Amino acid sequence: MYGSVFRDELFAGQTILVTGGGSGIGRCTAHELARLxxxxxxxxxxxxxxxxxAAEIVADGGRAATAVFDIRDEDAVAGSIAELLAAHGPICGLVNNAGGQYPAPLAEIGRKGWDAVVASNLTGGFLVARELYNQCMAADGGAIVNMLADMWNGMPGMGHSGAARAGMLNFTESAAVEWAASGVRVNAVAPGYIASSGMDHYDPAFARAMMPRCAAATPLKRMGEEAEVAAAIVFLLCPAAAYITGGCIKIDGGSSLASGLFGLADHDRSTPFRGFHRAAPPRAAQGLDRND
Incomplete structure (x- = not known):
C-alpha cells in the first residue's frame, strides 16, 4: 500500500484527472491519490x-479509469473531457503532468521538433485545463496543478522544453487570477533531478552518465524520488492549500539555488521519502546507489 503522509480518505468522493498517468511521476501521483x-x-x-x-491501482484496492487521447489535439481534448464528465460526473482536480522532450542544442533544433515539445509541455496542458474549466470547473470549482521543470536559469541542452515550461508558469499565474472567481486554484510544481522511470526515454548511456552529475550538483547530494514530487502535488490539491494559488513549489533538492560559485559540501544527511510501494527506478540507475 502507498505510504502516504496524508490522512486516509482525504479525497473520498472526488474524481481527479492525471494526464501522463501511465508512467513516472504521473503514475506515482495517481497511486497516491487513489490511496487517499x-x-x-x-x-x-x-x-x-x-x-x-489502472490495474495496479485496482489491485491495491483503489478506483481508477483510463482515457486515451492526445493532449495536443484540441478536438480530441474537448471530446474526451466531455465523455469523462458524462461517465464520471464532475472532475474536481487536474494534474497536468503529460509532457516530454529530448536533449539537443538550440542550433540543432528544427521547427518541427520545437513545435512538438512546446505542444507537449505548454499548449497541450493549456488545452486540457481550458476544457476542464469551461466544461466543469467554471461552475463547480476545483484545483489544478501544472508540471514545470528546473528551468530557472535556462535549460541549456533542452531549450525548447525550458521555453515551454517557463510559459506554463506564466499560464499558471494568469489562470490563477482569471479563474479565482470560479473557485478554481491553479498552481505548479517544478521538479529538479528526479530518479523517475521518465529517464528511460533518454539514451541509457546519457542517462547513466548524468545521474551522478545531477546528484553532485544538488545541495542535498542526491536525486529526488517520484513520491517526493507526488506529495507536493497532493498537498496543492488538498484543502490545506486552500489559500495557495498562482504559486510554484520547487522540488529540486536546492539545485536551482546552487550557483557553482561556492562549492557544495559532500554529505549523506538527506533521507529520501520513498512512499511509493511500486516505484521502479530508471534502468540507468541499475547498479548505482540510488543516492548517487
Whole structure:
C-alpha cells in the first residue's frame, strides 16, 4: 500500500484527472491519490500503459479509469473531457503532468521538433485545463496543478522544453487570477533531478552518465524520488492549500539555488521519502546507489 503522509480518505468522493498517468511521476501521483480515496482517471496516448497503471491501482484496492487521447489535439481534448464528465460526473482536480522532450542544442533544433515539445509541455496542458474549466470547473470549482521543470536559469541542452515550461508558469499565474472567481486554484510544481522511470526515454548511456552529475550538483547530494514530487502535488490539491494559488513549489533538492560559485559540501544527511510501494527506478540507475 502507498505510504502516504496524508490522512486516509482525504479525497473520498472526488474524481481527479492525471494526464501522463501511465508512467513516472504521473503514475506515482495517481497511486497516491487513489490511496487517499479519489477516483483517479489516468490519461495519455498509450492505452497499454494506462491500463497497467489502472490495474495496479485496482489491485491495491483503489478506483481508477483510463482515457486515451492526445493532449495536443484540441478536438480530441474537448471530446474526451466531455465523455469523462458524462461517465464520471464532475472532475474536481487536474494534474497536468503529460509532457516530454529530448536533449539537443538550440542550433540543432528544427521547427518541427520545437513545435512538438512546446505542444507537449505548454499548449497541450493549456488545452486540457481550458476544457476542464469551461466544461466543469467554471461552475463547480476545483484545483489544478501544472508540471514545470528546473528551468530557472535556462535549460541549456533542452531549450525548447525550458521555453515551454517557463510559459506554463506564466499560464499558471494568469489562470490563477482569471479563474479565482470560479473557485478554481491553479498552481505548479517544478521538479529538479528526479530518479523517475521518465529517464528511460533518454539514451541509457546519457542517462547513466548524468545521474551522478545531477546528484553532485544538488545541495542535498542526491536525486529526488517520484513520491517526493507526488506529495507536493497532493498537498496543492488538498484543502490545506486552500489559500495557495498562482504559486510554484520547487522540488529540486536546492539545485536551482546552487550557483557553482561556492562549492557544495559532500554529505549523506538527506533521507529520501520513498512512499511509493511500486516505484521502479530508471534502468540507468541499475547498479548505482540510488543516492548517487
Amino acid at each position: 480515496g479519489a477516483m483517479v482517471i489516468v490519461a495519455g496516448r498509450r492505452a497499454e500503459r494506462l491500463d497497467a497503471t
